[in-house]
Amino acid sequence: MTLASITNWPQLDRPALVLGLEGWVDAGYAGGTAITALLESTPHEVVATFDADALLDHRSRRPTLRISHGIHGPLAWPELRLLSATQTGGRSLLVLTGPEPDLRWHEWSAEVVALGLRLGVELVVGLGAFPAPVPHTRGVRLAATANSEELAGKVGFLPAAMDVPAGAQAVLEVAFGEAGIPSVGVWARVPHYAAGTPYPEAAAALLDELASLTGVTINTELLHQAGRRARDQIQALIEASEEHSAMVRQLEEQHDAEVGMSATGFNHIPTGDELAAELERFLRGEGH
Numbered sequence: 001m002t003l004a005s006i007t008n009w010p011q012l013d014r015p016a017l018v019l020g021l022e023g024w025v026d027a028g029y030a031g032g033t034a035i036t037a038l039l040e041s042t043p044h045e046v047v048a049t050f051d052a053d054a055l056l057d058h059r060s061r062r063p064t065l066r067i068s069h070g071i072h073g074p075l076a077w078p079e080l081r082l083l084s085a086t087q088t089g090g091r092s093l094l095v096l097t098g099p100e101p102d103l104r105w106h107e108w109s110a111e112v113v114a115l116g117l118r119l120g121v122e123l124v125v126g127l128g129a130f131p132a133p134v135p136h137t138r139g140v141r142l143a144a145t146a147n148s149e150e151l152a153g154k155v156g157f158l159p160a161a162m163d164v165p166a167g168a169q170a171v172l173e174v175a176f177g178e179a180g181i182p183s184v185g186v187w188a189r190v191p192h193y194a195a196g197t198p199y200p201e202a203a204a205a206l207l208d209e210l211a212s213l214t215g216v217t218i219n220t221e222l223l224h225q226a227g228r229r230a231r232d233q234i235q236a237l238i239e240a241s242e243e244h245s246a247m248v249r250q251l252e253e254q255h256d257a258e259v260g261m262s263a264t265g266f267n268h269i270p271t272g273d274e275l276a277a278e279l280e281r282f283l284r285g286e287g288h
């Protein structure tokens with residue numbers, strides 16, 4: 001391997017690999033918040049680091065310089081790391097975190113897959129979120145992109161076909177699938193009007209689903225509490241505008257109709273193709 005520097009080979013129990021890369025679609029900062037909360041609540045150690053000079057464009061992902069009273073302090077460089085957590089109350093977790101690579105995706109993804117196979121990875125789970133026509137007054141719904149109908153069905157999926165730009169996590173999910181490892185991307189649907197601000201409830205939903213898929217123990221109560229506070233704040237802003245209140249009422253009707261969908265009610269909600277088209281328009285305007 002040329003891009004990965006191995007720090008240690010941990011003893012792992014049926015490991016699942018969690019993908020939490022920065023730089024692609026992450027409405028409400030849900031994926032990043034979920035990864036941060038996971039690592040803060042779980043002891044972990046570095047398994048490998050990746051060559052940032054070879055993979056990142058530092059003009060778009062610049063290091064941070066600490067300046068105190070005119071004196072240079074240390075530089076904090078962006079890091080792409082593979083971490084391991086074994087005290088999870090279940091199987092071991094590996095977490096790939098850091099900025100999405102700018103360069104050498106073919107070579108990098110091949111190395112990540114090879115490293116995952118050597119570590120015995122049995123399942124790959126990517127976390128992310130996208131803006132959707134859903135109301136903040138309802139629970140967060142998830143959508144999957146997976147390499148099997150079984151995994152997609154466990155999470156739920158958008159009932160449509162579409163072509164969208166792929167992030168590095170999707171590249172890894174496909175590569176692991178081609179290597180025979182079950183992989184699934186778990187996506188939270190965040191209200192489109194709240195997609196630019198933190199939406200902790202979506203992060204909690206992602207971690208709850210990760211716990212369900214892997215069998216590990218993840219305490220998400222603090223995220224759920226933060227989600228309720230955020231929801232109250234959004235509600236106060238919505239109630240100040242009759243136009244916004246009417247929009248949310250319409251989204252509620254659409255959401256409830258979709259959840260309890262019948263053949264006669266289908267035409268009163270956005271179709272899968274309409275949802276897909278809206279998502280595709282958003283994706284084509286994102287990224288680097």
